[in-house]
Amino acid sequence: MVEFKTVVKKYSNGTVALNNVSFNIKKGDFTFLVGPSGSGKSTILKLILKEEEPTEGSVFVNGYDLSVLKRKEIPCFRRSLGVVFQDFRLLPNKTVYENVEFAMQITEALPKEIRRQVPMALALVGLSRKANAYPNQLSGGEQQRVAIARALVNNPSLIIADEPTGNLDPETSWEIMKLIQEVNMRGTTVIVATHEKSIVDKMQKHVIAIERGEIIRDQEKGQYENEVKDSKICC
Amino acid sequence: MKLRTAKFVVKEGFVNTYRNVLMSLASMGIVAASLVILGFFWIITVNIKYNTQFLKDQPEMQIFCNPEMDGHQLGMLEWTIGRDKRIKEYEKVDKKQAFEKAKEMLGDDKDVLEGLDESFMPVSFIIKLNNSADYGEVVEKYKNYPGVDSVRYSKKAIDYINRILRGLQIGSSLLIAILVVIAVFIIANTIKLTVFARRKEISIMKYIGATDWFIRLPFIVEGIIIGLIGAFVSFLALFIIYKLGGGWVQNDFIMVKLVGMKDVAFQLIMVSCLLGSLVGASGSIISIRKYLRV
Ligand SMILES: Nc1ncnc2c1ncn2[C@@H]1O[C@H](COP(=O)(O)OP(=O)(O)OP(=O)(O)O)[C@@H](O)[C@H]1O
Ligand SMILES: [Mg+2]
Numbered sequence: 001m002v003e004f005k006t007v008v009k010k011y012s013n014g015t016v017a018l019n020n021v022s023f024n025i026k027k028g029d030f031t032f033l034v035g036p037s038g039s040g041k042s043t044i045l046k047l048i049l050k051e052e053e054p055t056e057g058s059v060f061v062n063g064y065d066l067s068v069l070k071r072k073e074i075p076c077f078r079r080s081l082g083v084v085f086q087d088f089r090l091l092p093n094k095t096v097y098e099n100v101e102f103a104m105q106i107t108e109a110l111p112k113e114i115r116r117q118v119p120m121a122l123a124l125v126g127l128s129r130k131a132n133a134y135p136n137q138l139s140g141g142e143q144q145r146v147a148i149a150r151a152l153v154n155n156p157s158l159i160i161a162d163e164p165t166g167n168l169d170p171e172t173s174w175e176i177m178k179l180i181q182e183v184n185m186r187g188t189t190v191i192v193a194t195h196e197k198s199i200v201d202k203m204q205k206h207v208i209a210i211e212r213g214e215i216i217r218d219q220e221k222g223q224y225e226n227e228v229k230d231s232k233i234c235c
Numbered sequence: 236m237k238l239r240t241a242k243f244v245v246k247e248g249f250v251n252t253y254r255n256v257l258m259s260l261a262s263m264g265i266v267a268a269s270l271v272i273l274g275f276f277w278i279i280t281v282n283i284k285y286n287t288q289f290l291k292d293q294p295e296m297q298i299f300c301n302p303e304m305d306g307h308q309l310g311m312l313e314w315t316i317g318r319d320k321r322i323k324e325y326e327k328v329d330k331k332q333a334f335e336k337a338k339e340m341l342g343d344d345k346d347v348l349e350g351l352d353e354s355f356m357p358v359s360f361i362i363k364l365n366n367s368a369d370y371g372e373v374v375e376k377y378k379n380y381p382g383v384d385s386v387r388y389s390k391k392a393i394d395y396i397n398r399i400l401r402g403l404q405i406g407s408s409l410l411i412a413i414l415v416v417i418a419v420f421i422i423a424n425t426i427k428l429t430v431f432a433r434r435k436e437i438s439i440m441k442y443i444g445a446t447d448w449f450i451r452l453p454f455i456v457e458g459i460i461i462g463l464i465g466a467f468v469s470f471l472a473l474f475i476i477y478k479l480g481g482g483w484v485q486n487d488f489i490m491v492k493l494v495g496m497k498d499v500a501f502q503l504i505m506v507s508c509l510l511g512s513l514v515g516a517s518g519s520i521i522s523i524r525k526y527l528r529v
Contacts, residue, residue, distance in 0.1 A: 049442065051442075075441075075444045075445060075446040075447075075449075076444065077444075078441075078442065078443065078444035079443070079444035081444075083442050083443065089435070089438075089439045089442070090439075091436055091439060092436075093254070102440075102443075103443045103444075105240075105243055106440065106443065106444060106445040106446075106449055107444070108237050108239070108240050111239065150443065
């Protein structure tokens with residue numbers, strides 16, 4: 001589903017964000033991308049979205065070889081993904097319903113389809129009652145649910161979330177994570193970049209740990225840190 | 236593009252214009268002002284052309300014969316003129332007509348002609364050329380023709396007016412070009428502000444897979460709305476200026492006859508709208524270019 005082959009990413013200012021990174025995420029996987037701040041998590045996600053180009057190596061997503069994807073084909077490619085960000089990134093002048101609807105409008109979906117899919121997505125994230133509210137009238141957790149509904153509504157095969165719980169309190173974070181897990185159980189591949197050790201440890205999913213641009217661990221049913229190391233550092 | 240997408244895009248354009256109502260109004264004002272200046276020059280050009288038309292209708296050239304010229308020579312001259320390929324048409328002014336004309340021109344002073352008859356008046360030919368560039372050759376040929384006294388031509392006056400008209404045209408084209416550039420620049424800046432305010436929205440749209448055109452079109456619609464409303468306002472302003480100013484001009488300068496507003500209105504509004512929407516659209520395209528690279 002997502003494959004990195006010896007990827008090097010060097011930003012134009014000389015920062016080497018990723019150094020020889022290779023991994024493979026299978027269809028239907030739930031993968032955590034963990035690591036300290038500045039380790040390169042967001043860079044990996046940007047490469048998956050083709051927002052940035054790798055300096056070396058190649059990236060494959062959903063069967064596309066991103067290095068041969070033309071600029072004109074990017075919108076189409078991105079519609080096969082769903083994206084969720086730490087800061088929600090909802091359109092402030094649109095209601096909850098319109099925000100989700102918008103993701104379908106850009107695909108030129110049939111109005112009939114839109115009227116069917118949008119309420120379904122909102123129901124899935126438990127926000128049917130707030131359909132006519134504006135983003136600034138919602139709590140952070142609710143806004144993130146809207147973002148998840150928007151990411152889901154086009155039935156993407158892959159959902160990418162960059163610190164989706166970064167702005168939320170622990171309880172709400174759990175709810176959002178459970179929601180993402182539910183989405184995953186419906187068959188969507190999920191990649192979540194996060195700092196939240198407690199969540200990663202509890203959920204026992206595929207974990208890719210990264211540090212200073214290099215993969216230090218890639219483990220099925222893993223934890224945030226190695227248990228041995230964990231017990232040493234923990235106080 | 237599908238119809239529902241077009242609808243969506245147009246609706247977004249209107250909503251955005253309304254949302255930035257102050258900036259939109261400012262841009263509309265600037266477009267309107269530019270178009271008023273532009274239209275003003277255009278109307279002046281049209282009127283000058285209209286008022287100098289009669290000069291072009293005047294005889295380009297008149298060949299005066301000696302009053303003593305005999306009938307045979309006259310016949311030869313007329314025959315030559317009639318066969319000259321450079322001459323489009325000619326009109327013979329005989330002694331009697333010339334006498335009448337002289338009397339007419341003298342008006343109240345016509346008693347100077349008391350006791351005289353038409354015999355001292357010259358016969359003349361009013362000539363129109365096919366191509367005014369030939370006038371030098373033609374003048375040269377007939378000036379020395381036996382029995383011809385002189386050849387007069389109003390070529391200089393025509394040249395002069397043509398030169399003024401051309402100057403005015405070049406001047407107004409230049410002015411139009413400058414005004415258009417200024418208007419595009421100002422609209423581009425207005426829309427740049429709205430684009431800047433909405434750059435986050437644009438990047439969100441790009442993330443969820445909107446195409447460049449899908450993002451661009453509402454802004455272009457916004458530019459066109461601004462341009463069209465500006466054009467309409469400028470048209471109204473010009474209409475009023477022309478109505479009020481026109482009466483004043485015609486009272487004080489009896490010579491000047493103005494082109495009716497009805498005759499220019501259609502052209503004016505078409506040109507204004509075309510320019511307005513072009514200016515608006517190009518302003519948008521310029522300002523959004525940078526933000527599409529995500
Ligand atoms: N556009 C950029 N230009 C230059 N350097 C960049 C750019 N984006 C990121 N970097 C650098 O690349 C490295 C990796 O950044 P990245 O955003 O991937 O980290 P991260 O793991 O997501 O961190 P965080 O957990 O704080 O979000 C950092 O050193 C960062 O300063
Ligand atoms: Mg990050």
